[in-house]
Structures are given as C-alpha cells and as structure tokens.
Amino acid sequence: MVSTPVRAPPLAAVLALATLGVVAACDRSHGDLTGAWKTTTGSMTLRQTGDQVVGRYESPVGAFHGVRRGDVVSGVWTQASANRDCGTERGGSRFWGGFVWRVRPDGRRFAGSWSYCDDKPEFASGGIWVGERTGAMP
Numbered sequence: 001m002v003s004t005p006v007r008a009p010p011l012a013a014v015l016a017l018a019t020l021g022v023v024a025a026c027d028r029s030h031g032d033l034t035g036a037w038k039t040t041t042g043s044m045t046l047r048q049t050g051d052q053v054v055g056r057y058e059s060p061v062g063a064f065h066g067v068r069r070g071d072v073v074s075g076v077w078t079q080a081s082a083n084r085d086c087g088t089e090r091g092g093s094r095f096w097g098g099f100v101w102r103v104r105p106d107g108r109r110f111a112g113s114w115s116y117c118d119d120k121p122e123f124a125s126g127g128i129w130v131g132e133r134t135g136a137m138p
Contacts, residue, residue, distance in 0.1 A: 031106070031107025031108070032048050032107070033046045033048040033068070033073070033103065033107065033110075033133075034046060034047050034048050034136075034137060035133050035134075035135060035136050035137055036133070036134045036135045036136065036137065037055075037131045037132065037133050037134060038131065038132055038134050039057065039129060039130060039131035039132075040127070040128060040129055040130050040131070041057045041058075041059060041062070041129065042057055042058045042059030043057065043058045043059075044056065044058070044131065045137060047137070048068065051067050051068045051069065052065070052066075052067060052068075053065070053066045053067070053068050053073050053075065054066075060079055060080075060081070060082070061079065061080065062077055062078060062079035062080075063077070063078055063079075064076065064077040064078070065091075066099065068103075071102055071104075071105070072100065072101070072102055072103070073099075073100070073101045073103060073110070073112075074098070074099065074100040074101070074121065075098070075099060076090055076091065076096055076097070076099070077096060077097055077098075077099055077114060078090060078091040078092070078093040078095065078096045079093060079095045079096070080093065080095065081095055082095035082096075082097075082116070083116075084097075084116040084117065086116065086117035086118075087117075088117075096117065097114055097115045097116040097117055097119065097121070097125075097126055098114065098115050098118075098119070098120070098121040099112060099113065099114040099115070099121050099129055100112045100113060100121040101129065101131075107133075108132060108133045109130070109131065109132050109133070110129075110130065110131050111128070111129075111130045112128070112129050112130070113126070113127065113128050113129055114126040114127060114129045
C-alpha cells in the first residue's frame with residue numbers, strides 16, 4: 001500500500017476561518033434584539049434582520065431604523081410631530097433625529113441617547129434612551 005502525504009491547509013485560510021468564527025461569536029453574544037421592549041419612550045417593538053434593526057414605539061408614536069455593529073446600534077427615528085421641526089424631511093417626516101444605543105452582553109438591555117435633526121446623538125440633545133426586553137414579538 002502506498003501512502004499519500006496529507007497536506008495541511010494554508011495558514012492564511014486557517015486564520016481567516018478562525019477570525020470569522022470569532023466575529024460571528026461576538027455578534028451572537030449580544031443576541032438578536034427582536035422582541036417587545038419597555039423603554040424611556042414607552043413600549044416598543046424591535047425587529048432585527050442581520051445587522052438591520054427597525055421598530056416602532058408608542059409614546060409618542062414613532063418609528064426608527066438603524067444598523068447594528070457588535071454591541072452598538074445607531075440610526076434615525078421619525079415621528080409625526082416633536083418639539084423641534086428639522087426643516088427637511090427624513091422618512092416622510094420633518095420631525096426626526098439620530099440615536100445610538102449600546103447593547104448589554106445579555107442582549108436584554110440597552111442604554112444610549114437620541115438627538116434632534118442633525119445633532120450628534122452622543123450629545124443627547126433630545127435625551128437618554130434606555131430599554132429592557134419584556135418578551136417576544138407580540
């Protein structure tokens with residue numbers, strides 16, 4: 001019987017696959033955000049598909065969409081009215097702003113801030129936005 005030597009995969013391929021596994025594990029460690037939430041803006045529903053996060057909140061009635069990168073979600077909110085008219089439209093409304101959240105490792109809580117119009121969310125010109133998951137999607 002003739003034996004054929006077994007060749008190891010190139011080191012670059014092994015490292016690339018290992019890196020992908022680590023990145024995927026980091027993203028999963030914060031969990032999918034889909035579900036019902038109680039927040040400083042009232043009750044809210046979130047749906048996460050890949051890195052896209054969309055949702056609606058009740059008080060006042062509004063919607064938002066954002067992108068999730070690891071433990072940070074950032075995006076834009078819109079409402080039919082607010083304390084500040086931005087003068088330009090986003091998502092069909094002149095009442096909008098930005099937000100940024102940091103998701104806790106358990107994926108059940110977030111803390112962040114929101115702003116009006118083009119103000120930077122990090123400076124919280126609108127206020128603080130915190131939330132806790134209360135259950136699955138209704």
